[in-house]
Amino acid sequence: xxxxxxxxxxxxxxxxxxxxxxxxxxxxxxxxxxxxxxxxxxxxxxxxxxxxxxxxxxxxxxxxxxxxxxxxxxxxxxxxxxxxxxxxxxxxxxxxxxxxxxxxxxxxxxxxxxxxxxxxxxxxxxxxxxxxxxxxxxxxxxxxxxxxxxxxxxxxxxxxxxxxxxxxxxxxxxxxxxxxxxxxxxxxx
Amino acid sequence: xxxxxxxxxxxxxxxxxxxxxxxxxxxxxxxxxxxxxxxxxxxxxxxxxxxxxxxxxxxxxxxxxxxxxxxxxxxxxxxxxxxxxxxxxxxxxxxxxxxxxxxxxxxxxxxxxxxxxxxxxxxxxxxxxxxxxxxxxxxxxxxxxxxxxxxxxxxxxxxxxxxxxxxxxxxxxxxxxxxxxxxxxxxxx
DNA sequence: GAATTAACATACAGGCTGTATGTATGCAAG
DNA sequence: CTTGCATACATACAGCCTGTATGTTAATTC
Numbered sequence: 001x002x003x004x005x006x007x008x009x010x011x012x013x014x015x016x017x018x019x020x021x022x023x024x025x026x027x028x029x030x031x032x033x034x035x036x037x038x039x040x041x042x043x044x045x046x047x048x049x050x051x052x053x054x055x056x057x058x059x060x061x062x063x064x065x066x067x068x069x070x071x072x073x074x075x076x077x078x079x080x081x082x083x084x085x086x087x088x089x090x091x092x093x094x095x096x097x098x099x100x101x102x103x104x105x106x107x108x109x110x111x112x113x114x115x116x117x118x119x120x121x122x123x124x125x126x127x128x129x130x131x132x133x134x135x136x137x138x139x140x141x142x143x144x145x146x147x148x149x150x151x152x153x154x155x156x157x158x159x160x161x162x163x164x165x166x167x168x169x170x171x172x173x174x175x176x177x178x179x180x181x182x183x184x185x186x187x188x189x
Numbered sequence: 190x191x192x193x194x195x196x197x198x199x200x201x202x203x204x205x206x207x208x209x210x211x212x213x214x215x216x217x218x219x220x221x222x223x224x225x226x227x228x229x230x231x232x233x234x235x236x237x238x239x240x241x242x243x244x245x246x247x248x249x250x251x252x253x254x255x256x257x258x259x260x261x262x263x264x265x266x267x268x269x270x271x272x273x274x275x276x277x278x279x280x281x282x283x284x285x286x287x288x289x290x291x292x293x294x295x296x297x298x299x300x301x302x303x304x305x306x307x308x309x310x311x312x313x314x315x316x317x318x319x320x321x322x323x324x325x326x327x328x329x330x331x332x333x334x335x336x337x338x339x340x341x342x343x344x345x346x347x348x349x350x351x352x353x354x355x356x357x358x359x360x361x362x363x364x365x366x367x368x369x370x371x372x373x374x375x376x377x378x
Numbered sequence: 379g380a381a382t383t384a385a386c387a388t389a390c391a392g393g394c395t396g397t398a399t400g401t402a403t404g405c406a407a408g
Numbered sequence: 409c410t411t412g413c414a415t416a417c418a419t420a421c422a423g424c425c426t427g428t429a430t431g432t433t434a435a436t437t438c
Contacts, residue, residue: 007384007435014385032221032304035425048387051427114303115221118358151355151364155372158351159344166343169307175340183344186375196404196415203416224394237418240396381438388431397421404415 015053017043023064027103031061031111058115065112066124072098072108073128088136092160096173099164106168109161125157133157159183204242206232212253216292220250220300247304254301255313261287261297262317277325281349281373285366288353295357298350314346322346329376341376348372 004010021042025034036057040047054060072095079094080087099105113121133153141149163176193199210231214223225246229236243249261284268283269276288294302310323342326333333341352365 004385004434010385010435036427037425046387047426049385052384052386056427057425110303110307113354114299118299118354122358147361147364148367151352151360151368154355154360155348155351155365155368158347162344162347162350163340165302165307166340169311171340171343172336175336176344179337179340179344182341183372183376186372193403193416199404199416225396226394235418236395238416241415241417245396246394379438381436383436384434386431386433388429390427390429392426392428394425395423397423398419399421400419401417402415403417404413406413407411408409 011053014043014045014049017045018050018053018060019063019067022060023067026061026064026111027101027107030106031115036060061111061115062120065108065116065121068104068108069124069128072104083132083135085136085139088132091132095160096164096167096177099168102168104168105161105164109165156184200242203232203234203238206234207239207242207249208252208256211249212256215250215253215300216290216296219295220304225249250300250304251309254297254305254310257293257297258313258317261293272321272324274325274328277321278370278373280321281369284349285353285356285362288357291357293357294350294353298354326376345373345376 005013018039022034022039025039025042036047036050039060040050043049050060054063075098076091076094079097080089080091099108112124116124133156134149137144137149137153137156141152144152159180163173163180166176167173194202207228211223211228214228214231225236225239228249229239232238239249243252264287265280265283268286269278269280288297301313305313322345323338326338326342326345330338330341348369352362352369355365356362
């Protein structure tokens with residue numbers, strides 16, 4: 001008779017193994033081309049475990065996306081702990097650095113919105129790094145109403161997202177960095 | 190014995206029926222949630238016809254995306270035939286108008302890149318409206334090297350895309366339009 | 379320590395994709 | 409004008425995948 005671990009620990013380990021395996025496969029091949037049989041094989045469990053922990057394959061994907069977003073936020077906050085303009089620039093650099101992880105941009109910026117929907121992704125972002133950008137917008141243009149601040153922050157993040165995707169796709173980072181800087185400067189005027 | 194139409198006509202009609210049916214379903218439910226059995230039912234043919242005309246389901250999707258991109262370009266060019274700055278602003282307005290077709294933004298700006306890949310979508314765009322934006326960038330900032338022009342045009346189109354997606358998702362158009370107009374005008378100075 | 383429940387594993391049903399094969403008609407050559 | 413081939417499909421099939429239903433074992437609770 002094998003001794004088993006306490007339920008809480010067992011549960012946490014299985015869940016982590018599933019998310020880890022799914023993360024690797026989603027990063028490598030994307031959501032549609034990754035099947036649950038392959039995920040559980042890599043995780044060393046069965047599909048029963050997966051469907052015990054997650055409602056469906058999309059829920060596994062959502063958990064992976066959340067974990068990736070957490071990792072990115074951790075990297076950015078480690079590199080730029082403050083809230084001033086200096087920290088914002090460092091944060092941008094760190095964000096681009098974090099986005100160089102292969103497949104990450106596609107997962108977070110392309111498949112995430114496509115699979116989970118815009119609003120769900122917006123919610124995930126808002127619970128994490130999104131607030132910083134809005135604060136920066138407010139400090140840059142204090143006399144702007146809230147809706148426009150919201151839109152501005154969203155548009156600026158669209159610039160970053162597109163640049164990261166283009167770079168992952170083989171574009172020269174230099175031109176994008178320079179152009180983003182130029183657009184943001186004009187925005188600040 | 191029924192008389193049949195000449196092959197060329199027959200082929201064109203079947204293909205059009207397939208793309209039309211697929212377009213409606215993709216717009217309504219997206220790529221993943223639309224099956225080929227449903228497409229061919231709506232088109233009044235069988236799956237055999239679909240796989241005779243297209244290599245796989247993704248190829249059908251690519252054809253729909255191309256058709257949608259054509260439709261958008263036609264609308265924009267009809268509303269803004271010129272090449273000057275005036276035409277660019279009119280074109281922007283027309284583009285937003287065209288993007289209000291339900292599901293279109295999600296299809297062209299979200300699922301297209303996710304399913305077909307960034308580079309394929311970039312190719313489709315480049316064969317159509319993309320050139321206009323690049324020309325506008327060049328005329329606005331003649332003393333900029335090509336790579337940066339490329340990046341600038343891509344980033345500006347990212348602003349448009351994000352705005353259209355946000356609007357389709359229920360955001361207030363006003364704030365986005367205002368912010369984008371500000372960016373474009375400032376870039377032109 | 380008996381009952382309950384959590385954490386899985388196994389088995390199954392249905393649907394979908396892509397391919398292989400069959401068929402009827404258009405079309406072209408002689 | 410008919411004979412042979414190619415085109416444009418339709419039908420049939422194999423395999424995979426998803427989600428659910430059911431079974432099993434050990435931890436937990438009372």
